[in-house]
Amino acid sequence: YAVVREAYADRAYLPNGLLVPRSAPGAVLHDPADIAGRAVRLARAGELLAIDGSVIRTASRSLCIHGDTAEAVAIARAVRQALEDAGIGIASPY
Numbered sequence: 001y002a003v004v005r006e007a008y009a010d011r012a013y014l015p016n017g018l019l020v021p022r023s024a025p026g027a028v029l030h031d032p033a034d035i036a037g038r039a040v041r042l043a044r045a046g047e048l049l050a051i052d053g054s055v056i057r058t059a060s061r062s063l064c065i066h067g068d069t070a071e072a073v074a075i076a077r078a079v080r081q082a083l084e085d086a087g088i089g090i091a092s093p094y
Helices: 032-045 072-085
Strands: 006-008 047-049 055-057 062-064
Touching (some): 032 062, 032 072
Antiparallel strands (some): 047 055
């Protein structure tokens, strides 16, 4: 199998492209609508916004939504709906 780069829709990023440590405020995102918007931007433009508002370019082709937050199901539903509404297909990378 080929390597597939993955991004995290529900995690905040530092300007250098690393994840904000979970111990820091704002590291885990909770708003399904905001996260869905991030997913569409990632799929369309290959971009994520860092915690400071700067743009991070990424070649990620896979999107992770963590299942360990109370909003996980709502987030997954919102992301799927937003991607479908934007005409972006959802498929296995393999």
